[in-house]
Ligand code: GNR
């Protein structure tokens with residue numbers, strides 16, 4: 001297993017639209033294992049392939065906190081439909097936008113159809129944090145970030161601050 005590099009806003013590679021996975025094979029499974037290792041190391045609850053510079057449609061989620069057993073979820077070629085459009089407001093963060101947390105409104109209930117790690121189809125209805133997280137991750141696959149839901153001013157401030165941090169890192 002190995003840790004993967006997580007791209008950070010405003011990296012243009014985060015804006016690419018991912019293409020469907022054609023085959024669920026051992027190479028994909030290896031990548032998924034690396035993504036779980038990377039996500040746990042960063043204390044995240046979700047990670048989309050786009051964030052580790054793989055432009056394919058799959059994502060992982062594990063909402064379990066430190067006291068609980070791991071509950072790893074894998075979604076390959078996910079398709080989402082809204083079951084309840086009633087806005088649900090939740091404070092979001094993103095491993096690709098480190099250090100920033102802002103409230104975002106999304107549909108409160110969704111149905112997701114996907115393939116699991118074995119390539120078998122499944123579907124789940126999601127509400128609460130799981131619904132938030134799935135929508136956040138599918139946005140990544142479409143080149144979208146949670147900062148896109150904020151005001152231009154807020155997004156610009158986050159962008160400038162992160163660019164400044166990135167410059168300091170590369171010149172150190
Ligand atoms: O770790 C994460 N926490 C989080 C909190 C609220 C809403 C969404 C998320 S996802 C984020 C990990 C991440 O960046 N996934 O793309």
Ligand code: NI
Nearest residue numbers: 093094095096
């Ligand atoms: Ni994210």
